[in-house]
Amino acid sequence: MRAGLSWVSAVALLAVANPAQAQVSFRLPGFGQTSFSFTNTTLLTYRRTNFDSVSTDDNLLSLTERFDSQFTAPPWRLQVRIDAFVPVLLAPPGTTPGSVNAPSFCATSAMGMATCPADLHWDARVERVALSYSGEQVSVDIGDFYAAIGRGLMLSLRKVDPLGTDTTIRGGNFTAELERFTVRAMAGYINVQNLDPLTLVTVHDYGEAIARGRDSARTAPDLLGGLDRIAAADILARIGENNDVEVGLAAARVIYPESFGRDSAVDTFGYRMAVPLLFDGGLALYGEVIGLRRTQSEYFTSGSGDTVARGARARAATEFGRATYLSAQINAGNWSAQLEFKDYVNFLLSPDGGGSSLRRIYNNAPPLEREDVQFRSNSNTRGALVRIERAFRPSPWVGGITLVGSGFTESNGLDPWDPSGFGVAHGYLSLRRNVDGADYSTASTVGGAMGAVGAAQAPRVAGASWQLAANAGYRMEFIGSRRGVGCRTGNPRDGCREAYAPDWHIAHADIDVAFPLAANHSLEVRVDGRVETRFDDFLLDDMGTRAGYHTFVRGGIAATYAYQDRLQISGTLRTDTTQLSKYLTGVPIDGTAPPVVFPGGEVRWMFTPGNSLRIFGGMTPGGRLCSGGVCREVPPFQGALAELVLRV
Numbered sequence: 066m067r068a069g070l071s072w073v074s075a076v077a078l079l080a081v082a083n084p085a086q087a088q089v090s091f092r093l094p095g096f097g098q099t100s101f102s103f104t105n106t107t108l109l110t111y112r113r114t115n116f117d118s119v120s121t122d123d124n125l126l127s128l129t130e131r132f133d134s135q136f137t138a139p140p141w142r143l144q145v146r147i148d149a150f151v152p153v154l155l156a157p158p159g160t161t162p163g164s165v166n167a168p169s170f171c172a173t174s175a176m177g178m179a180t181c182p183a184d185l186h187w188d189a190r191v192e193r194v195a196l197s198y199s200g201e202q203v204s205v206d207i208g209d210f211y212a213a214i215g216r217g218l219m220l221s222l223r224k225v226d227p228l229g230t231d232t233t234i235r236g237g238n239f240t241a242e243l244e245r246f247t248v249r250a251m252a253g254y255i256n257v258q259n260l261d262p263l264t265l266v267t268v269h270d271y272g273e274a275i276a277r278g279r280d281s282a283r284t285a286p287d288l289l290g291g292l293d294r295i296a297a298a299d300i301l302a303r304i305g306e307n308n309d310v311e312v313g314l315a316a317a318r319v320i321y322p323e324s325f326g327r328d329s330a331v332d333t334f335g336y337r338m339a340v341p342l343l344f345d346g347g348l349a350l351y352g353e354v355i356g357l358r359r360t361q362s363e364y365f366t367s368g369s370g371d372t373v374a375r376g377a378r379a380r381a382a383t384e385f386g387r388a389t390y391l392s393a394q395i396n397a398g399n400w401s402a403q404l405e406f407k408d409y410v411n412f413l414l415s416p417d418g419g420g421s422s423l424r425r426i427y428n429n430a431p432p433l434e435r436e437d438v439q440f441r442s443n444s445n446t447r448g449a450l451v452r453i454e455r456a457f458r459p460s461p462w463v464g465g466i467t468l469v470g471s472g473f474t475e476s477n478g479l480d481p482w483d484p485s486g487f488g489v490a491h492g493y494l495s496l497r498r499n500v501d502g503a504d505y506s507t508a509s510t511v512g513g514a515m516g517a518v519g520a521a522q523a524p525r526v527a528g529a530s531w532q533l534a535a536n537a538g539y540r541m542e543f544i545g546s547r548r549g550v551g552c553r554t555g556n557p558r559d560g561c562r563e564a565y566a567p568d569w570h571i572a573h574a575d576i577d578v579a580f581p582l583a584a585n586h587s588l589e590v591r592v593d594g595r596v597e598t599r600f601d602d603f604l605l606d607d608m609g610t611r612a613g614y615h616t617f618v619r620g621g622i623a624a625t626y627a628y629q630d631r632l633q634i635s636g637t638l639r640t641d642t643t644q645l646s647k648y649l650t651g652v653p654i655d656g657t658a659p660p661v662v663f664p665g666g667e668v669r670w671m672f673t674p675g676n677s678l679r680i681f682g683g684m685t686p687g688g689r690l691c692s693g694g695v696c697r698e699v700p701p702f703q704g705a706l707a708e709l710v711l712r713v
Contacts, residue, residue: 096138102713103134110706116659122185127152127265140200146193150260150267152185188259188267193233206238212251214299214315215337215353217429218388227692230426231258234295247301255293263699294320311339319427321415326366331414332358349394357386357412386411390431403452405433411477413444429695433469434491436691438540438571446473447481448489465495484546487568493538500530531580541570569599585629594620604647617646631671639663641686660684675712682706
């Protein structure tokens with residue numbers, strides 16, 4: 066679905082960049098024929114507000130520049146990416162030019178800090194650099210590289226644009242491809258992307274002052290520790306006459322410095338097996354089991370400030386976790402079934418990994434749920450999924466039903482099915498019409514939170530016939546045991562909920578239709594809606610606080626006109642009453658009601674292959690955005706932006 070931003074009083078600002086040079090090819094002594102190519106991305110953003118209580122980061126104009134270049138001389142390749150970010154705080158309406166609130170470049174200087182938040186400042190750096198060698202059987206990476214093992218339970222470092230994450234390992238990576246084996250070994254430190262594209266916050270590499278020995282340049286964040294270090298190895302064996310079975314063994318160790326006096330080390334070891342083609346493709350099996358050991362160490366320290374030093378280890382505490390993931394895909398004529406089981410117990414790879422600490426999201430444990438359904442824990446949960454579909458051949462229609470059941474606790478120290486936790490039951494029906502060889506079997510992400518810069522999903526372009534995908538279902542989270550202050554005090558105002566009482570339930574539906582208008586012209590319309598009811602201990606009213614249920618609505622409509630893959634024009638209208646519903650009287654105590662309607666519009670033009678211009682502006686409601694089992698909270702946005710991408 067293409068979800069855009071609404072037009073507001075801000076004027077959409079166009080990005081300006083120098084035209085790309087033609088691709089350069091030349092002979093380099095010792096390397097032979099060498100080519101040079103690059104992608105230049107210029108992003109100009111005007112953020113009127115992000116709807117929080119902090120006004121010092123509103124009315125923000127920012128320029129983001131990303132220059133990604135590549136030299137290729139087979140079997141060698143050198144990649145370098147330079148990132149730059151310049152924020153400018155514009156004067157609020159009615160401000161006298163030249164006053165303290167006049168436009169100001171944000172910097173780390175005293176002058177810049179007078180009008181800019183501490184985490185909003187200009188930045189320029191070599192963000193990625195990698196030298197790679199790719200031979201017939203051996204490949205080597207030196208510098209920045211992405212890495213994944215198996216389905217991502219143990220390790221998954223990759224670029225996830227919807228979440229704004231782009232983390233690599235900076236070090237060395239060795240891979241050997243043998244006839245029956247693939248052997249990999251890697252080591253280095255974790256290199257996060259320094260600019261968060263959703264919040265526009267720039268952070269320095271974690272502990273970079275310490276890592277570079279510049280003790281005199283330490284700042285408060287540096288005192289939290291140094292750079293995370295990682296080492297991992299993976300062996301994959303192929304068994305059978307036609308390599309029918311794959312068996313893998315892997316291990317990883319990550320050291321997480323938390324302060325001069327404390328750090329954590331996480332060791333993981335696991336095995337996996339995949340049988341992709343049984344009974345002539347009628348059955349595919351996959352399984353992965355991983356054990357985890359986390360050791361937190363505390364050390365004696367001496368000195369203070371820049372002279373603090375670590376001494377011997379004073380004490381250590383060890384805890385264990387595990388992860389099991391099993392899946393089966395069954396195909397029998399017009400029928401197909403997907404079965405999944407997961408059991409994650411205290412399976413958190415880092416001390417603070419999660420949506421609030423993007424720098425330490427190192428793995429993507431596969432979830433059971435749709436990514437548009439909000440879930441609160443993926444590190445301590447146990448459950449199963451069953452999906453059954455039937456193709457009504459020779460027609461293009463496919464129908465299905467999905468059932469999910471699981472339990473989780475928000476404390477990793479408890480069993481996922483502990484009575485103090487939560488249970489989940491979710492079922493939904495699916496219907497789709499596939500034509501032109503297309504298969505849109507992936508669960509819809511309609512209704513999920515939008516990023517601060519709008520949609521990241523390209524529209525479907527209808528072929529010779531129309532296409533449809535629809536889903537409708539109900540999901541409920543319920544408490545496992547009797548709880549609430551009122552259960553002890555007897556005061557009804559304090560609340561008392563019996564075991565299995567609903568905690569959060571959602572009724573949801575969506576439909577997406579794409580159809581041709583004429584040759585090379587098509588239209589896609591998508592409508593989605595969710596009605597949610599959730600229990601909250603801190604509902605607000607004019608008299609104070611009161612626990613209870615609040616109901617809110619999320620949904621919207623989007624329409625996208627497309628001319629081939631060259632031009633897309635989108636308009637959206639979304640509503641989200643999540644924040645407003647928390648106030649029992651409908652208006653917050655301070656008298657400022659949050660917005661509930663979010664209109665938007667976007668134009669995307671690919672003027673030559675690989676080169677595009679995108680302009681959109683308006684409002685997005687924010688919320689929780691999930692991808693591959695990893696979730697993060699995305700702030701609301703009001704403003705406009707323009708993006709120019711030039712590839713050569």
